[in-house]
Amino acid sequence: MSRLDKFINRMTSQRACLNHAANLTSDMPGPVYELGLGNGRTYHHMVEIMPGREVYVFERAVASHPESTPPDEMLMLGDVYETLPQALERFGPTASLIHADLGGHNPKKNDEFARSISKVIEPMLAKGGLMVASDRMYFEGLTEQPLPEGAVEGSCFIYG
Amino acid sequence: MSRLDKFINRMTSQRACLNHAANLTSDMPGPVYELGLGNGRTYHHMVEIMPGREVYVFERAVASHPESTPPDEMLMLGDVYETLPQALERFGPTASLIHADLGGHNPKKNDEFARSISKVIEPMLAKGGLMVASDRMYFEGLTEQPLPEGAVEGSCFIYG
Numbered sequence: 001m002s003r004l005d006k007f008i009n010r011m012t013s014q015r016a017c018l019n020h021a022a023n024l025t026s027d028m029p030g031p032v033y034e035l036g037l038g039n040g041r042t043y044h045h046m047v048e049i050m051p052g053r054e055v056y057v058f059e060r061a062v063a064s065h066p067e068s069t070p071p072d073e074m075l076m077l078g079d080v081y082e083t084l085p086q087a088l089e090r091f092g093p094t095a096s097l098i099h100a101d102l103g104g105h106n107p108k109k110n111d112e113f114a115r116s117i118s119k120v121i122e123p124m125l126a127k128g129g130l131m132v133a134s135d136r137m138y139f140e141g142l143t144e145q146p147l148p149e150g151a152v153e154g155s156c157f158i159y160g
Numbered sequence: 161m162s163r164l165d166k167f168i169n170r171m172t173s174q175r176a177c178l179n180h181a182a183n184l185t186s187d188m189p190g191p192v193y194e195l196g197l198g199n200g201r202t203y204h205h206m207v208e209i210m211p212g213r214e215v216y217v218f219e220r221a222v223a224s225h226p227e228s229t230p231p232d233e234m235l236m237l238g239d240v241y242e243t244l245p246q247a248l249e250r251f252g253p254t255a256s257l258i259h260a261d262l263g264g265h266n267p268k269k270n271d272e273f274a275r276s277i278s279k280v281i282e283p284m285l286a287k288g289g290l291m292v293a294s295d296r297m298y299f300e301g302l303t304e305q306p307l308p309e310g311a312v313e314g315s316c317f318i319y320g
Contacts, residue, residue: 002201002204002205002208002209003200003201003204003205003225003227003228004171004174004175004201004202004204004205005175005205007171007201008168008171008172008175011164011167011168011171012168012172014164015164015165015168040163041162041163041164041167042164044162044163044164045162045163045164045165048162049162065163065265067163068163105225
C-alpha cells in the first residue's frame, strides 16, 4: 500500500466519519469544534454538512485557502492548551461534535500529543456529543464507536 | 460539493488514471517522469505500481517526506523549463509515462502554465506513451483519452 493509498483512505474515512457524526448529532444545540485548520478543506466540508450549526476553529496561525478561512469571531487563535480551556469556560461542556486531524508525520509524537490533548478535550463534549479523530485518542469516559460504511478501520476514530 | 469532496475526487482520480496508464504502458522500455514531487505521495505510488521501471522526478527543491524522497540519480533538480529539455537531449523522445499535478490554487495561473509547459512536454513522450495530468493540457499531436473506472471527469486527464 503506497503513501497515496493511505492518504486517500485517511481522507475518505475522515469524510465518512464526519458525515456520520454530523448526522447523529444533528439535533444537538451545542457548538462544533475543529482543532487545527491547515488548508481548510475539512473546515469547508464541516460548514457545508452542518448548516445552521456554529463551527469554531482552534488554530495557532491561519494559513488556509481564502475560500476556507473562518470569520474572525469563529476563530480561537493560539495554543490549544490555552484556547480549549478558555472555550470550556465560555461555553461549558456543550460541544456536539469535535474533530481533530493531528496529522503529523511522526507517529510517536502524534501519539504523545493525542494522549495529552485527550484530557483537555474530554470535558468539553456535551452528553451525547461525538469526537472524530484521525488518530487514536485516550479518553477515560468516552468509548470507541463503530465506523460508518466507507471508513477504513484505523484511518479514523469516533468516540462518544 | 465541498473543497474536501473536490480534493478526494482529485486524489482518487489521479490514482485511477496512473494505475490505468501504468498498465497500458507496462511493456514500454522508456523512463517515467514525475513533474513536481511535493510531499512525495504520488511519486511513492508510481514507484510501487511500476516496479522495474525508472521514475525520474523533476523538482525545483526537494521538500518531500523521507519515505518518498527519490535517490539523487533519479532527481532532476531545477527549473522544468531547463531540466525537461536537458532530459530530452539525454534520453530522446522515449518517455513511456509522464505525470504532472500542477495543483496550484489559482486556476488562471495553472492554465497559463499548462499551456506553456505542454509545448515542452509533448516532444518527450515516446510513440504509444501516455501523459497523466491533473489539469487540462494543450498538445498539438496528442489527444485526450477516455478515463478509467473510478476517475471523475474533469478531475484528471490522460493524453496519448
